[in-house]
Structure formats: C-alpha cells, structure tokens
Amino acid sequence: MTDIGIGIIGGGYMGKAHAVAMSAVGAVFNTTLRPRLEMVCASSKASAENYRVAYGFARGTEDWGELVNDPKVEAIVIASPQSTHRAIAEAAFALNKPVFCEKPLGASLDDSRAMVAAAKGQVSMVGFNYIRPPASQFARQLIAEGAIGDVVWFRGEHTEDFLADPHAPANWRTQGDANGTMGDLAPHMINGALALIGPIKSVIAEVETVHSDRPGGLVTNDDHGQFMCRFANGAMGQMYFSRIAHGRKMGYAYEITGTKGAIRFDQEDQNAIWLYSMDEPEATRGFRKILTGPAHPDYLPFCQGPGHGTGYQDQIIIEARDFLRAIETRSPVWPTFEDGMEVNQVIEASMVSSRSKAWVEVSSV
Numbered sequence: 458m459t460d461i462g463i464g465i466i467g468g469g470y471m472g473k474a475h476a477v478a479m480s481a482v483g484a485v486f487n488t489t490l491r492p493r494l495e496m497v498c499a500s501s502k503a504s505a506e507n508y509r510v511a512y513g514f515a516r517g518t519e520d521w522g523e524l525v526n527d528p529k530v531e532a533i534v535i536a537s538p539q540s541t542h543r544a545i546a547e548a549a550f551a552l553n554k555p556v557f558c559e560k561p562l563g564a565s566l567d568d569s570r571a572m573v574a575a576a577k578g579q580v581s582m583v584g585f586n587y588i589r590p591p592a593s594q595f596a597r598q599l600i601a602e603g604a605i606g607d608v609v610w611f612r613g614e615h616t617e618d619f620l621a622d623p624h625a626p627a628n629w630r631t632q633g634d635a636n637g638t639m640g641d642l643a644p645h646m647i648n649g650a651l652a653l654i655g656p657i658k659s660v661i662a663e664v665e666t667v668h669s670d671r672p673g674g675l676v677t678n679d680d681h682g683q684f685m686c687r688f689a690n691g692a693m694g695q696m697y698f699s700r701i702a703h704g705r706k707m708g709y710a711y712e713i714t715g716t717k718g719a720i721r722f723d724q725e726d727q728n729a730i731w732l733y734s735m736d737e738p739e740a741t742r743g744f745r746k747i748l749t750g751p752a753h754p755d756y757l758p759f760c761q762g763p764g765h766g767t768g769y770q771d772q773i774i775i776e777a778r779d780f781l782r783a784i785e786t787r788s789p790v791w792p793t794f795e796d797g798m799e800v801n802q803v804i805e806a807s808m809v810s811s812r813s814k815a816w817v818e819v820s821s822v
Contacts, residue, residue, distance in 0.1 A: 462495035467536035468508030555580035562797030583797035606717030616708030637678025
C-alpha cells in the first residue's frame with residue numbers, strides 16, 4: 458500500500474463528503490493507494506482551520522494556489538463554486554496532478570472545453586455520484602445485457618423543492634446560470650441518461666423562471682426546465698428538472714422502456730429497482746421490486762446483508778475508489794472530463810433550443 462496526499466478545495470457540503478470518503482475508502486475497498494488528508498482550502502483562514510480540525514487534514518489554507526502547488530498534495534479534489542473550476546484544474550494539470558472536479562465540469566461550455574484540453578493525457582474525473590448506487594449500476598448492467606431488449610424510450614427527472622416556497626429569500630442559488638436548475642440539477646440526470654442510454658443527438662427544450670422576484674432581490678436564473686430528446690441509438694426521451702417541485706427532496710428518477718421489458722428507479726428509494734419482463738407468465742407479469750444486496754455492483758464492500766442498503770455518503774466513497782484506481786492505473790475511469798463536457802454540451806443545446814423554440818442538434822453547439 459502507498460499513501461497519496463489529497464488536497465480538497467472547498468470544505469462545505471461536498472468538501473466534507475469528499476474528506477469523509479477519502480478517509481474511509483481504503484478500509485471499505487482495500488485500495489492500493491491510501492489517501493492522506495494533506496490540505497484543505499476554504500474562503501478564509503478561520504474556515505480553513507475549522508475544516509482542518511473537523512476533517513483531520515494536516516494543514517489548511519485560504520489560497521487554492523498554495524494547495525495546488527504544494528509538493529505534498531499529489532491529487533486534487535475541486536469542491537468549490539463552478540466559477541473556480543477552470544482556473545484550478547488548469548493550474549493542477551500544468552503540474553501533472555490528477556484532478557477530481559465536482560459537477561458541472563465548468564461554469565460554461567467554453568470552460569469545460571478548455572478543461573478537457575488541459576486534461577489531455579492526464580487523470581481527470583467528474584463527480585456525478587447519483588448514477589453510482591448499486592441499483593443504478595445494476596440498471597446499466599441489465600440494459601447492457603439486453604434484459605429489457607432494445608431501449609425505445611427514456612424518461613428522467615431531477616426534482617427538488619428547496620426553492621418551492623415563493624417567499625423564500627433570494628440567495629446565491631438564485632443568481633447566475635451556473636446556479637440555476639439547468640446548471641445545478643440537470644447535469645446529474647443528463648449524465649445518468651448518457652450512462653444508461655447513450656449519447657443524445659437532438660433536443661427541444663423549455664426553460665423558465667417561475668418566481669422571478671424573491672425577498673431580497675430579483676432571480677436571474679431558471680427555476681425549472683424540460684426537454685424532449687432523441688438519442689443517437691434512436692430512442693425517444695423526456696427529461697424534467699426543477700427546484701420548485703413541492704414534496705420532492707431527491708427526485709432523481711427514471712423510467713426506461715425496452716422491446717422486452719422496462720426499468721424504474723427513484724433515488725428517494727435508492728436501494729431498490731423495479732424490473733418488468735415480458736417473459737414472465739401472464740398471471741404474474743408485473744413490475745418486481747428488487748432490493749439491492751451483495752449480488753449487486755459495489756454493495757458487498759459496505760454491507761453483507763441484502764436489503765440493508767447503502768446511502769449518499771457511500772456513493773462518494775465509490776467515486777473515491779474510482780478516482781484512486783484511475784491514478785494507480787493511469788487509465789481513464791468514467792466519467793472523465795470529456796464525459797463532463799458532453800453533459801455541458803447537452804445543457805447548452807437545451808438553452809439554445811429554449812430561446813429559439815426549435816429542435817437543436819447537440820453537435821451544433
């Protein structure tokens with residue numbers, strides 16, 4: 458086993474999740490590389506010191522440049538706002554340091570293209586954790602094996618209600634396209650669709666702001682959006698994204714129809730998948746609820762009991778394992794920066810379509 462110095466930029470919600478994951482991944486997956494929490498960067502010296510003590514880092518800083526350039530920091534996790542992703546990644550790659558970047562890859566398609574160019578020949582990975590639960594990994598496996606035949610239709614959503622109250626005050630989430638629903642929530646489900654079904658060829662979209670005037674200021678980004686799409690394999694698709702969907706807390710859900718069956722999944726019940734097979738006898742034919750267990754991908758390292766389940770933090774630990782594997786083998790592990798850029802390209806095509814009220818080829822943006 459070899460230790461590796463980890464630097465995490467951002468100590469909040471996702472910074473904590475990645476710090477915990479890096480601390481646990483060696484024990485969970487018995488990885489060859491064992492992370493050492495070397496340095497954390499936050500917006501102030503006081504915050505950095507608080508995170509250092511709380512998460513167990515050796516050092517803290519308010520300067521991400523200091524973290525990137527430190528020789529004891531051998532791999533970097535970017536968990537800071539989207540507007541910072543490009544500059545940090547470019548600086549890290551200039552030093553040949555592997556980079557894990559939280560989604561979306563950049564604050565814009567131009568950013569993500571520049572980041573892909575900087576990542577050429579180096580280890581890069583993007584944080585799309587919601588496709589990593591054992592149930593969704595199993596869904597990918599079933600589709601690849603042809604269990605539901607040829608996919609003809611996909612419906613996906615990422616719906617939450619953290620801004621459903623029109624009287625909730627304006628905040629950083631209500632400012633700038635990167636923090637709107639299409640920049641914040643849509644990337645997860647689009648990435649899920651790309652993983653499950655394949656490339657998206659064209660879209661026709663509507664994106665809008667429902668509550669444009671909130672206490673404390675005007676809203677400058679979108680509350681919800683939807684699109685129809687055509688996948689490169691010919692399948693039809695529909696997707697909806699919202700931060701104003703009353704009652705939805707983690708509404709990452711999808712339905713997939715094939716020529717021989719169908720699959721359903723809802724992240725609010727992340728340890729189960731629903732499978733329909735037309736090969737079943739007619740009297741018992743129907744959706745079967747399958748609880749995940751040791752027979753499903755990446756479940757056994759966490760728990761030996763079927764149906765006991767995995768959780769959100771476990772998704773991040775799986776990501777950490779994959780990132781370490783990419784570093785160890787110097788081989789790409791999905792999703793790379795190129796995969797992250799593909800998501801941004803679909804979002805850009807959707808925004809163009811919403812303005813033009815017409816179908817847009819994804820390859821044209």
